[in-house]
Amino acid sequence: MYFKQTGAVVYLNTLEHQGKFYIKLWHKPDQKITQKLKQADGVKFSKTYKCFVMSRNEQQIALLQQHLEGVAVVNMLYLNRPKRLRPSKPVNLSAPKSEYAVLPKLPELPVVRLIPLLYQNRMVLQLSFQYDERIYQVLCSADRVKWLQETRCFVTGADSISLHQLLDRLQGMAQIWLAQDLKIKDLSVQNRLWEQTYVKESHFISCPLPYLEKLLLLNYSPNTLRTYHGLLLRFLNTFCQEGLTRINDFTAEAVNHYHRNLMQSGQYSYSFINQSINAIKFYYQRMLQRPLMDLNQVERPEKERKLPKVMSKEEVARILKATDNLKHRCLLQLLYAGGLRISEVINLKITDVQSGRNILLIRGGKGKKDRTTLLSQRLLQSLRSYYKAYKPKDWLFEGQFGGQYTVESIRNVFRDCKAKAGIHGPYTPHSLRHSFATHLLEQGTDLRYIQTLLGHGSSKTTEIYTHVTPHAIEKIMSPLDTL
Secondary structure, three states: OOOOOOOOEEEEEEEEEOOEEEEEEEEOOOHHHHHHHHHOOOEEEEOOOOEEEEEOOHHHHHHHHHHOOOOOEEEOOOOOOOOOOOOOOOOOOOOOOOOOOOOOEOOOOOEEEEEEEEEOOEEEEEEEEOOOHHHHHHHHHOOOEEEEOOOOEEEEEOOHHHHHHHHHHHOOOOEEEEOOOOOOOOHHHHHHHHHOOEOOOOOOOOOOHHHHHHHHHOOOOHHHHHHHHHHHHHHHHHOHHHOHHHHHOOOHHHHHHHHHHHHHOOOOOHHHHHHHHHHHHHHHHHHOOOOOOOHHHOOOOOOOOOOOOOOOHHHHHHHHOOOOOHHHHHHHHHHHHOOOOHHHHHOOEHHHEEOOOOEEEEOOOOOOOOEEEEOOHHHHHHHHHHHHHHOOOOEOOEOOOOOEOOHHHHHHHHHHHHHHOOOOOOOOOHHHHHHHHHHHHHOOOOHHHHHHHHOOOOHHHHHHHHHOOOOOHHHOOOHHHHO
């Protein structure tokens, strides 16, 4: 228990200086105490700390108490208090994990990759895999799988029956991947390919095929189909013990509670929550035809407004110069020179480079929108040299063994060039698109033209670049500078 201190008091505090500990003396302004401390042996005034200090030992404290007797009381309440260590970064109180567990997946399995192959004027699928005795024996005995001696590989038919049988034979043994230029039109096969990595217990609910068919009928993109499939599958199997019939009768509040729990767990991003709301809303309102189920009342999290990662012109130049490979340099130049997305680069055909009009034609960009963008003269020179050296047949950029170039290959090219250029910022290939827009704005290009070149549906999307460019802002004077 502490009692109220009466009269004049000199408080002793711990002072750490250059690894050694001293005592710092503090008192309310009092001329008598100040004079006594100036006369005390072992007490000095520190110009650095603007206070009286002395050595830290019991003998010195006892001498000080005797010296101040009748003038002030020495208080050692704060002398032996433990040091308060504060973290250098903010500390987040841990949020409870979501009560809805993530769908369990099978252990990592060997991969069998399906690659289109033209054999005797007929399209077949080559089965490419790292040698595994079990997979080899299964394929040898499979009805619709054939070994081609001349190409020394297994092939199967490019039809739904062959793919279903292949999935049956390799279930639990291998995972089937598709080459990027292989498109599956049969949604029942596509559904099995998407769900092959999940643990399918007795209550597992597969994504209803009518749901995917409805999305396809309404011309949703393949990426949206894949995203909505995964989000609905997660939702259905969260409540799989209740059965699909009971889930179909859920109220809006049940769906709301599901997303509220995901949001409060702090484990999921704004876009994940919003895409999940959209996927489940489509299921109830468009597929189950429950328009009276008011899912518009589902709370949506506030969108994060993060500024894009933009490189300086010097950094862009260093990355473009970091490779001697002509194809790689053309890929990176395209991302920057026209503000293209990775998917738009790999989908370019030779005929999309329209040199006579100095434009690049982008077909089926994000949102399935066509647009035109700039064709740099320097880029055009690089593309002409590239065409003479590589002779692409259909796609502007083709893989090592033909077919469409892959997204992952472009990411690897950018990552290698960034490392060679000695640039350590958190940049991705998409940063070249952001840099294209920002540098145009800094050159004085009208925001409406930039919006058109980028293919943005709304000017609000393009306006984010006004927050990352010093254009015009550097002309504004701070009111502090006018004082």
